[in-house]
Amino acid sequence: MRIETALLGNKLQKKPIIWTISGADCSGGAGIAADIKTGHNLNVEVCHLITANTVQNSSELIAVNPTQVEILALQVQALRFDKPPAVIKIGLIANREQINWLIDMLSEIKSQLPNLLVVYDPVGRASVGGCLSSLPNSVLAPLMPLVDVITPNFIEAKQLCTLTTTSSVNDTRFMAEKILRLGCKAVIIKGGHNATEKPNDNNTHCTDVCLQSLSPTSSQLFTLQSPKINTSYSHGSGCSFASALASFLAHNYLLRDAFTLTKAFINQGLLLATEVKNDISDDMRDDKNEVDRNRYYGAFEQGFWPSKPNNFPIIINPLNQKLQSTKCFEPLDLSEGEKLGLYPVIDSLAWLALLLPLNLNIIQLRIKGNNIIEVEPMIEQAVAMARDYNCRLFINDHWQLAIKYGAYGVHIGQEDLNGADLNAIAKAGLRLGISTHGCYEFLLAKQLQPSYLAVGAIFPTKTKNMTGQIQGLENLTQILALADTTPVVAIGGINQQRLDKVWNTGVSAVAVVTAITEAQQPVTATKTMQARLC
Numbered sequence: 303m304r305i306e307t308a309l310l311g312n313k314l315q316k317k318p319i320i321w322t323i324s325g326a327d328c329s330g331g332a333g334i335a336a337d338i339k340t341g342h343n344l345n346v347e348v349c350h351l352i353t354a355n356t357v358q359n360s361s362e363l364i365a366v367n368p369t370q371v372e373i374l375a376l377q378v379q380a381l382r383f384d385k386p387p388a389v390i391k392i393g394l395i396a397n398r399e400q401i402n403w404l405i406d407m408l409s410e411i412k413s414q415l416p417n418l419l420v421v422y423d424p425v426g427r428a429s430v431g432g433c434l435s436s437l438p439n440s441v442l443a444p445l446m447p448l449v450d451v452i453t454p455n456f457i458e459a460k461q462l463c464t465l466t467t468t469s470s471v472n473d474t475r476f477m478a479e480k481i482l483r484l485g486c487k488a489v490i491i492k493g494g495h496n497a498t499e500k501p502n503d504n505n506t507h508c509t510d511v512c513l514q515s516l517s518p519t520s521s522q523l524f525t526l527q528s529p530k531i532n533t534s535y536s537h538g539s540g541c542s543f544a545s546a547l548a549s550f551l552a553h554n555y556l557l558r559d560a561f562t563l564t565k566a567f568i569n570q571g572l573l574l575a576t577e578v579k580n581d582i583s584d585d586m587r588d589d590k591n592e593v594d595r596n597r598y599y600g601a602f603e604q605g606f607w608p609s610k611p612n613n614f615p616i617i618i619n620p621l622n623q624k625l626q627s628t629k630c631f632e633p634l635d636l637s638e639g640e641k642l643g644l645y646p647v648i649d650s651l652a653w654l655a656l657l658l659p660l661n662l663n664i665i666q667l668r669i670k671g672n673n674i675i676e677v678e679p680m681i682e683q684a685v686a687m688a689r690d691y692n693c694r695l696f697i698n699d700h701w702q703l704a705i706k707y708g709a710y711g712v713h714i715g716q717e718d719l720n721g722a723d724l725n726a727i728a729k730a731g732l733r734l735g736i737s738t739h740g741c742y743e744f745l746l747a748k749q750l751q752p753s754y755l756a757v758g759a760i761f762p763t764k765t766k767n768m769t770g771q772i773q774g775l776e777n778l779t780q781i782l783a784l785a786d787t788t789p790v791v792a793i794g795g796i797n798q799q800r801l802d803k804v805w806n807t808g809v810s811a812v813a814v815v816t817a818i819t820e821a822q823q824p825v826t827a828t829k830t831m832q833a834r835l836c
């Protein structure tokens with residue numbers, strides 16, 4: 303199940319450190335054991351601080367033996383400069399002393415490591431039954447402002463909200479908002495324990511909801527859904543969820559992408575889980591265990607870096623509902639196996655006139671001015687010029703004008719997706735290209751069945767501010783594995799030196815601005831690059 307090394311690329315060379323501060327499960331499936339296995343498989347180094355040495359097996363929790371905070375403090379001292387963490391994952395907090403120690407420790411270390419993220423999985427009940435921790439919200443409250451992401455399951459979320467009534471999925475957002483008000487920066491409510499989940503009546507789906515605070519007055523919601531995987535082998539999946547999230551965050555993924563990859567990792571593990579039979583010989587068997595003869599003895603199965611499309615979730619978003627047409631956007635009319643090749647993105651009719659005779663498959667007109675008096679005649683003329691050369695001309699941003707003048711296609715950015723009338727674009731028969739920056743946006747945009755999807759910025763670029771959105775070749779490769787038949791365009795910081803590496807990932811097109819517009823000999827540069835993309 304190990305994913306090809308090529309997919310991870312630099313992620314194999316870079317091994318970020320995470321700390322897990324949680325309990326040891328002597329039966330091996332949950333707690334520290336899960337965290338170490340998950341982290342190992344996701345290429346992070348895991349330092350573990352054990353808050354309690356629990357006694358449990360696959361049928362009961364027998365004891366929780368908390369560690370003295372003095373020992374935990376010494377471990378932090380030992381690791382602090384030796385192995386500084388990118389992310390700290392907190393699981394079982396066994397008593398009040400530990401929570402007070404955590405609050406002091408995290409306040410101090412966060413002031414020294416401003417980029418440090420804290421993921422808290424509020425472990426309450428053991429999955430085998432029994433109470434691991436019963437700290438009231440009032441005791442937990444001072445910890446919350448130090449937490450970047452809290453990952454309760456549905457039952458824990460209700461406890462955090464001190465809600466008692468059963469809630470439908472529509473109330474999950476309300477619960478998430480309530481939890482955010484406790485002071486953490488984001489909350490992910492896992493839907494696995496939500497037996498009342500509505501829109502898919504037969505409880506056939508599992509919906510996880512992430513609410514991220516953007517400012518004191520605004521937040522962003524990410525909702526992921528997958529078919530429910532009914533398995534008894536999920537012991538430790540909650541711990542693995544939080545440690546996978548911590549691992550992906552440590553690899554510098556944005557929360558929405560870390561969340562998506564985590565959900566895929568968990569789906570993959572739940573599907574991988576197989577029964578491990580209790581292999582006790584007959585003479586060792588206690589009579590009272592007779593019924594347990596062939597009973598489950600396994601736990602959540604740890605897979606590797608997720609890449610299979612069927613493990614990835616569906617993105618639930620109003621955009622999907624907005625698009626009434628079941629008809630997808632017109633395809634790019636490429637013949638089987640044909641690729642687009644070089645995709646120049648230019649901003650004037652002069653550039654268009656220079657490039658059209660070069661027999662390119664696709665060109666984009668990207669005019670950043672909003673003055674309709676200037677832009678409209680340019681678009682009208684550009685469409686006519688491209689038609690003469692039979693070149694696929696995409697118009698960036700100005701989708702109404704693209705429809706009005708019958709352009710081949712329109713390219714829309716994430717900011718414009720909500721405002722654009724996608725139904726009108728589809729109805730007019732225009733092709734649609736959409737910008738995406740990471741697997742969450744890619745999966746969401748793919749559900750709209752566009753003509754192509756762009757992924758960027760692959761490398762740092764001076765053409766546009768893409769801070770925090772640099773994908774690298776690893777993310778591009780990861781995303782390509784999710785593309786099915788949708789053509790993928792790579793964009794951002796691609797020059798002649800980087801061209802082959804990008805092309806070898808398998809993209810359909812490589813979009814460039816300055817590699818042409820700032821070349822000493824733009825026509826020669828275009829022809830050279832185009833020739834290499836055949």
Ligand SMILES: Cc1ncc(COP(=O)(O)OP(=O)(O)O)c(N)n1
Pocket residue numbers: 645647666668698699713714715716735736737756757758766791793813
């Ligand atoms: C092929 C391609 N990919 C991405 C972009 C970026 O589009 P967008 O996100 O709308 O940003 P602006 O180009 O409008 O600044 C693109 N233009 N082309």
Ligand SMILES: Cc1ncsc1CCOP(=O)(O)O
Pocket residue numbers: 758759762763764765766768793794795796813814815816817
């Ligand atoms: C428009 C755009 N969208 C993502 S990166 C980018 C700029 C690409 O320009 P360059 O090829 O000069 O890096």
Ligand SMILES: [Mg+2]
Pocket residue numbers: 698699713714715718
């Ligand atoms: Mg745009």
